[in-house]
Amino acid sequence: MEPGPSFCDLGFAKIDTDRQRRRGIAEVIYCPGKTRVHLLKISREFIRNKQGLLLTRLDKHAYVYLKKYIPGLKYNPLARLGFLRQKKKNLSTRDKVVVISAGTSDLSVAEEASVTLEVLGQAVERIYDVGVAGVHRLMSHMDVIQKAKVIVVVAGMEGALASLVSGLVACPVVAVPTSCGYGASFGGLSALLTMLNSCSPGIAVVNIDNGFGAGYLAALINKDEK
Numbered sequence: 328m329e330p331g332p333s334f335c336d337l338g339f340a341k342i343d344t345d346r347q348r349r350r351g352i353a354e355v356i357y358c359p360g361k362t363r364v365h366l367l368k369i370s371r372e373f374i375r376n377k378q379g380l381l382l383t384r385l386d387k388h389a390y391v392y393l394k395k396y397i398p399g400l401k402y403n404p405l406a407r408l409g410f411l412r413q414k415k416k417n418l419s420t421r422d423k424v425v426v427i428s429a430g431t432s433d434l435s436v437a438e439e440a441s442v443t444l445e446v447l448g449q450a451v452e453r454i455y456d457v458g459v460a461g462v463h464r465l466m467s468h469m470d471v472i473q474k475a476k477v478i479v480v481v482a483g484m485e486g487a488l489a490s491l492v493s494g495l496v497a498c499p500v501v502a503v504p505t506s507c508g509y510g511a512s513f514g515g516l517s518a519l520l521t522m523l524n525s526c527s528p529g530i531a532v533v534n535i536d537n538g539f540g541a542g543y544l545a546a547l548i549n550k551d552e553k
Contacts, residue, residue: 333345335372335376337368337369337372339365340365340368340369342354342369342372342373342376344372344373344376344378347378351550352447352543352546353373353378353379353380353381354373354378355381355382355383355539355543356369356370356373356380356381356382356383357383357384358382358383358384358385358386358389358409359384363389363392363393366382366385366389366393367392367393367396367397370382370393370397370400370411371396371397374397374411379410379411379412379446380397380400380409380410380411381408381409381410381443381446382408382409382410383407383408383439383443383539384407385402385407385408385409386407387402387404390402390409393409397411399411403438403442405434405435405438406435406438406439406441406442406443406538407435407439408439408442408443408446408539410442410446412446422474422475422476422549423449423450423451423452423475424444424449424450424451424452424475424476424477424478424479424545424546424549425451425452425454425471425472425475425477425478425479426440426441426444426451426452426453426454426478426479426481426542427454427455427457427465427472427478427479427480427481427488427492428454428455428456428457428458428480428481428482429456429457429458429459429480429481429482429483429484429488430456430458430482430483430484430507431455431456432483432505432507433481433482433483433505433507434455435538436481436503436505436536436537436538437453437455437479437481437503437538438538439538439539439542440479440481440503440538440539440541440542440545441453441479441538441542442542443538443539443541443542443543443546444479444542444545444546447542447543447546448546448550449545449546449549449550452471452475454468454471454472457488458482458484458488459487459488459491462491465488465491465492469495472492472495472496473495473496473497475496475498476498476548476549477498477499477500477501477545477548477549478492478496478498478499478500478501478545479500479501479502479503479541479542479545480492480493480500480501480502480503481503481505481538481541482502482503482504482505482518482522483504483505483506483507483508483512483515483518484507484508484509484512484517484518485508485512485517485518485521486502486504486517486518486519486520486521486522487521489502489521489522489525489530489532490521490522490525490526490527490530493525493527493528493529493530494527498529499529499530499531499548500529500530500531501530501531501532501533501541501544501545501548502522502525502530502531502532502533502541503532503533503536503537503538503540503541504516504518504519504521504522504532504534504535504536505518505535505536506535506536514535515535515536516535518535519532519534519535531544
C-alpha cells in the first residue's frame with residue numbers, strides 16, 4: 328500500500344513515516360511479539376522511505392533471518408540492537424555522553440543505551456563496573472565525568488550510584504534501574520524506588536532495564552541545536 332501523508336498502513340501495522348520529520352529521529356522498532364516476517368516488512372518500509380533502522384530487543388535468530396534480506400544490517404548481541412544507517416551520521420560536536428554502569432551484570436542495559444546513542448549520532452564515553460561497593464573506581468574517572476553535558480547511570484541492586492554521580496556533577500543524569508539483584512531487589516523495583524527518591528536533584532529516571540529509553544533521552548538533551 329502506498330504511504331499516506333504521515334503513515335503507511337501495512338494491515339498489521341501502521342508505520343509512522345513522518346516521525347523523522349516531526350522529531351528528528353525515525354520510529355524505532357520494538358521486536359518482541361512480532362514475527363520475523365512482520366519485522367522484515369516493517370524494516371523494508373522504513374528503508375523504502377529512506378529512513379534508518381533501529382530494532383530494539385532483537386534476538387540473534389531474528390537478526391540472522393533479517394540479515395539475509397537486509398545485507399547492511401548491523402547487530403550488537405550484548406545490547407540486542409539491530410541497526411542500519413541510511414547515511415553516516417556525523418558525531419555530535421557537543422560533549423560526549425558518558426554512560427556509567429555499576430557492575431558487569433548491568434552491561435547489557437548499559438550497552439543498549441550506548442549503542443542507541445551512537446546510532447543517534449552521539450559520541451559516547453563508557454565507564455563500566457564502577458559501583459558504590461568500590462567507589463574509588465568511579466573517582467578515578469572524575470576528569471571525564473565532570474566534563475559531560477549529560478550522563479547515563481545504569482545500576483541494579485540498591486541503585487545508589489545515580490545519586491552519587493548526580494551529587495558530583497553539574498549536568499543532568501538519566502538513571503536506569505536494572506533487574507540485577509537478589510530477592511529483595513524485586514527485579515529492579517528497589518533500584519527504581521531509590522532513584523526516584525534521590526535527594527540529589529537533576530535526575531530523570533526511566534523504566535527498569537530501559538537502556539534504549541535512557542539513550543534516546545540523553546541524545547535529545549545532547550543534540551546539536553540548528
